[in-house]
Amino acid sequence: MSLDAVLSRIDDQLPDALTRLQTLLRIPSISTDPAYAADCRAAADWLVADLQSIGIDAQRRDTPGHPMVVGHVPGDGPHLLFYGHYDVQPVDPLELWKTDPFDPQIEDTPKGRVIRARGSSDDKGQLMTFVEACRAWKEVNGTLPCAITFFFEGEEESGSPSLVPFMQENAHELRADLALICDTGMFQSKTPAIVTMLRGMVTEEVTIKGPDVDLHSGFFGGLAANPIHTLSRILAGLHDDIGGVTLPGFYDDIPELTPELRAQWEGLGFDHARFLGDVGLSTPAGEQDRTPLEMVWSRPTAEVNGIWGGYTGAGFKTVLPAEAHAKVSFRLVEGQDPDRIRDAFRAYVTTQLPDDVTAEFHAHGGSRAGIMQTSAPAFEAARRALSNEWPEEAAYVGCGGSIPIAGHFGAVLGMNAMLIGFGKDDDAIHSPNEKYDMESFHKGTRSWARILDALSASSA
Amino acid sequence: MSLDAVLSRIDDQLPDALTRLQTLLRIPSISTDPAYAADCRAAADWLVADLQSIGIDAQRRDTPGHPMVVGHVPGDGPHLLFYGHYDVQPVDPLELWKTDPFDPQIEDTPKGRVIRARGSSDDKGQLMTFVEACRAWKEVNGTLPCAITFFFEGEEESGSPSLVPFMQENAHELRADLALICDTGMFQSKTPAIVTMLRGMVTEEVTIKGPDVDLHSGFFGGLAANPIHTLSRILAGLHDDIGGVTLPGFYDDIPELTPELRAQWEGLGFDHARFLGDVGLSTPAGEQDRTPLEMVWSRPTAEVNGIWGGYTGAGFKTVLPAEAHAKVSFRLVEGQDPDRIRDAFRAYVTTQLPDDVTAEFHAHGGSRAGIMQTSAPAFEAARRALSNEWPEEAAYVGCGGSIPIAGHFGAVLGMNAMLIGFGKDDDAIHSPNEKYDMESFHKGTRSWARILDALSASSA
Numbered sequence: 065m066s067l068d069a070v071l072s073r074i075d076d077q078l079p080d081a082l083t084r085l086q087t088l089l090r091i092p093s094i095s096t097d098p099a100y101a102a103d104c105r106a107a108a109d110w111l112v113a114d115l116q117s118i119g120i121d122a123q124r125r126d127t128p129g130h131p132m133v134v135g136h137v138p139g140d141g142p143h144l145l146f147y148g149h150y151d152v153q154p155v156d157p158l159e160l161w162k163t164d165p166f167d168p169q170i171e172d173t174p175k176g177r178v179i180r181a182r183g184s185s186d187d188k189g190q191l192m193t194f195v196e197a198c199r200a201w202k203e204v205n206g207t208l209p210c211a212i213t214f215f216f217e218g219e220e221e222s223g224s225p226s227l228v229p230f231m232q233e234n235a236h237e238l239r240a241d242l243a244l245i246c247d248t249g250m251f252q253s254k255t256p257a258i259v260t261m262l263r264g265m266v267t268e269e270v271t272i273k274g275p276d277v278d279l280h281s282g283f284f285g286g287l288a289a290n291p292i293h294t295l296s297r298i299l300a301g302l303h304d305d306i307g308g309v310t311l312p313g314f315y316d317d318i319p320e321l322t323p324e325l326r327a328q329w330e331g332l333g334f335d336h337a338r339f340l341g342d343v344g345l346s347t348p349a350g351e352q353d354r355t356p357l358e359m360v361w362s363r364p365t366a367e368v369n370g371i372w373g374g375y376t377g378a379g380f381k382t383v384l385p386a387e388a389h390a391k392v393s394f395r396l397v398e399g400q401d402p403d404r405i406r407d408a409f410r411a412y413v414t415t416q417l418p419d420d421v422t423a424e425f426h427a428h429g430g431s432r433a434g435i436m437q438t439s440a441p442a443f444e445a446a447r448r449a450l451s452n453e454w455p456e457e458a459a460y461v462g463c464g465g466s467i468p469i470a471g472h473f474g475a476v477l478g479m480n481a482m483l484i485g486f487g488k489d490d491d492a493i494h495s496p497n498e499k500y501d502m503e504s505f506h507k508g509t510r511s512w513a514r515i516l517d518a519l520s521a522s523s524a
Numbered sequence: 525m526s527l528d529a530v531l532s533r534i535d536d537q538l539p540d541a542l543t544r545l546q547t548l549l550r551i552p553s554i555s556t557d558p559a560y561a562a563d564c565r566a567a568a569d570w571l572v573a574d575l576q577s578i579g580i581d582a583q584r585r586d587t588p589g590h591p592m593v594v595g596h597v598p599g600d601g602p603h604l605l606f607y608g609h610y611d612v613q614p615v616d617p618l619e620l621w622k623t624d625p626f627d628p629q630i631e632d633t634p635k636g637r638v639i640r641a642r643g644s645s646d647d648k649g650q651l652m653t654f655v656e657a658c659r660a661w662k663e664v665n666g667t668l669p670c671a672i673t674f675f676f677e678g679e680e681e682s683g684s685p686s687l688v689p690f691m692q693e694n695a696h697e698l699r700a701d702l703a704l705i706c707d708t709g710m711f712q713s714k715t716p717a718i719v720t721m722l723r724g725m726v727t728e729e730v731t732i733k734g735p736d737v738d739l740h741s742g743f744f745g746g747l748a749a750n751p752i753h754t755l756s757r758i759l760a761g762l763h764d765d766i767g768g769v770t771l772p773g774f775y776d777d778i779p780e781l782t783p784e785l786r787a788q789w790e791g792l793g794f795d796h797a798r799f800l801g802d803v804g805l806s807t808p809a810g811e812q813d814r815t816p817l818e819m820v821w822s823r824p825t826a827e828v829n830g831i832w833g834g835y836t837g838a839g840f841k842t843v844l845p846a847e848a849h850a851k852v853s854f855r856l857v858e859g860q861d862p863d864r865i866r867d868a869f870r871a872y873v874t875t876q877l878p879d880d881v882t883a884e885f886h887a888h889g890g891s892r893a894g895i896m897q898t899s900a901p902a903f904e905a906a907r908r909a910l911s912n913e914w915p916e917e918a919a920y921v922g923c924g925g926s927i928p929i930a931g932h933f934g935a936v937l938g939m940n941a942m943l944i945g946f947g948k949d950d951d952a953i954h955s956p957n958e959k960y961d962m963e964s965f966h967k968g969t970r971s972w973a974r975i976l977d978a979l980s981a982s983s984a
Contacts, residue, residue, distance in 0.1 A: 465742025
């Protein structure tokens with residue numbers, strides 16, 4: 065059977081695959097910093113050449129930002145689109161890295177062998193698992209099992225400004241039966257997982273203004289309005305005593321978990337004590353009448369992500385500041401409309417303002433929650449394929465984060481998306497000393513071979 | 525009568541006095557920046573030479589920081605000590621200055637002629653009013669009217685680290701019957717004023733700690749404790765709904781105003797609408813059952829002077845921060861002990877901490893309120909002398925700020941202090957485009973001549 069031959073080929077070719085990944089990891093394709101624009105283009109060019117080396121008709125497609133890479137393989141059966149991103153996060157603080165972030169090292173650690181470099185897990189290593197699976201398949205069978213479009217982005221870590229316009233302009237070319245996205249992780253670092261639920265998000269910056277200028281707290285203290293006080297009251301009032309969000313209408317239209325999903329999640333055996341213990345915490349701090357998995361997957365949040373105002377340097381300055389600021393985000397779930405939540409927040413803030421104090425708002429972005437249609441047969445086929453590769457049965461899981469790309473495939477191209485990835489909780493993505501487990505890279509590649517085999521035989 | 529001759533002399537010599545002040549203002553004696561240490565020494569040397577030119581036995585007295593200037597004039601009658609400071613605030617943001625801060629300009633403005641330069645009002649111009657009064661007195665009478673010690677500091681704008689040790693080491697030399705301090709202003713910019721009540725202060729920095737590291741608000745949001753939320757609740761809880769401070773025991777032992785003082789303050793006709801209106805405010809924001817003057821002079825406060833945590837740069841980062849910070853100060857009044865207030869704040873914060881959240885405290889300083897003993901005959905003598913110089917009757921006033929030097933004279937040297945100054949509310953001390961009114965300089969000098977005349981005739 066050809067799948068076994070492909071899996072053997074993947075095993076045999078692992079050292080070469082690793083060499084290719086290391087070559088890609090050496091390119092410092094930091095998308096948010098204009099100084100690295102040429103490196104982003106170089107990474108795109110490297111991917112184009114690598115896809116072409118497998119016989120894929122691939123091209124660099126320039127945009128107003130960093131280029132896309134698009135490749136096509138015709139074929140019978142379902143038409144799949146695979147998405148990954150070749151850009152990486154900045155590396156600062158550089159002094160916390162034990163090795164050069166762009167000189168990938170293979171290290172043996174107590175938890176196994178790892179590839180350490182910026183982008184190894186997010187997302188170059190994950191992206192290459194799919195490419196390497198296709199390469200092995202092609203080498204063994206002379207062709208790929210179905211029509212596949214490769215679609216790599218270079219702006220995922222900098223807000224994807226070119227993504228939706230590019231999708232819109234090239235919709236006829238990109239539209240496929242199903243999008244595969246490899247940018248997520250395994251559940252509790254060991255259970256292969258298909259993400260079926262993503263939270264949406266509203267991000268908002270608020271500036272509270274008091275006096276025209278910073279005042280001396282000796283001459284004005286006790287008489288003049290202090291905008292930090294107002295901001296503190298506003299933020300403190302966002303949550304009630306049991307962790308619920310107080311905005312009027314915030315929980316309207318949010319569905320409860322189905323009994324089936326609730327039972328499935330209970331079966332996952334989420335170890336919240338360990339999850340929190342790994343970061344020095346012990347107690348679920350959210351809605352006290354919800355389970356820990358609900359808190360992070362299926363319940364919305366209000367979080368203050370940044371706050372500043374007045375004197376924040378060394379020593380002390382007795383200033384009454386003219387302004388105070390906060391960055392506030394809301395993770396949204398099914399049923400919540402980003403515009404409505406933003407309006408509710410702004411209305412709440414406005415009602416809390418005392419005399420002489422005003423508020424200004426700056427919207428940073430908003431996206432709805434993403435709910436995957438797992439009833440499509442491809443989902444169960446992929447789940448069985450994953451389960452065959454790994455010691456544990458694959459699970460449908462939620463993800464508390466917001467991955468807007470999944471929603472864009474639905475909204476712009478009318479496609480369902482399936483998120484499968486092999487990252488581990490300790491990969492340190494976005495942090496110093498990022499790594500990707502060799503197991504993730506090797507078994508991830510094998511997983512895609514199994515999934516391609518399963519999906520090409522099903523109707524995605 | 526000799527006083528009239530002295531006043532005439534002051535009038536005649538005003539152009540020369542102004543030239544001397546401009547020379548002193550050209551020296552950039554910024555005490556907080558080590559780059560200006562030589563300039564601080566140069567300012568001290570200039571003052572020594574200027575005092576010597578009047579026949580005063582003056583010397584630069586080096587300290588571990590910037591030098592003191594001490595000069596002595598023997599004499600009969602009361603022994604007075606005059607204090608001022610020759611160091612100035614930094615000038616940044618330099619781009620907001622209309623002229624070079626160290627190239628003093630004489631300008632005619634709609635409100636009258638001014639001397640514009642850093643330090644013109646705080647405190648070189650004020651300091652020189654006393655020196656010029658002594659110079660004129662000496663020139664007219666050949667001697668000064670009583671024993672006077674001149675004591676100039678060069679670290680007032682950088683926390684006065686050498687002041688108390690110097691006072692302790694030279695207590696026998698510095699002790700006098702009364703300290704005169706010229707570093708305050710006129711009430712509502714027009715009423716000559718003797719400050720008889722200064723607020724004390726406790727400054728405290730608190731760090732609220734949650735997780736060991738910054739977390740991703742997608743993966744942890746809704747489950748993990750957010751220290752910004754805890755900090756917001758703590759700060760919001762510091763005040764009740766009518767502006768009172770909630771710390772247990774905060775208002776214990778605070779005396780009410782005497783009926784006499786309350787009547788006197790009512791007679792001052794404080795125009796709080798104008799005072800607040802000048803900075804874009806309209807409503808007294810403090811304790812709603814107190815008058816505006818009580819809010820800033822005789823009632824204690826809790827103010828957040830700085831707050832920071834999480835991501836505060838451009839754009840948005842969905843971080844749950846490991847820490848959040850605030851700088852909090854309490855202005856204290858008679859009866860409040862700084863240590864007790866600090867302890868009460870720390871105890872309150874500690875009771876507000878949820879599971880997994882801790883607090884660390886850093887004390888920045890503390891000083892008691894200062895209450896001057898106005899029953900000493902010198903106060904009424906000085907008040908009458910001031911009233912003779914200005915169109916308005918001089919007033920005893922409070923000051924919401926904290927001027928620790930007054931307390932040091934009491935605590936270290938056992939001396940009463942009298943604070944008289946001629947600054948205006950719009951002098952922009954500590955800000956760009958600082959100025960000192962020519963009226964303040966001229967009539968301030970004349971005021972000191974009158975006060976010297978009055979005090980030398982009384983028993984200070």
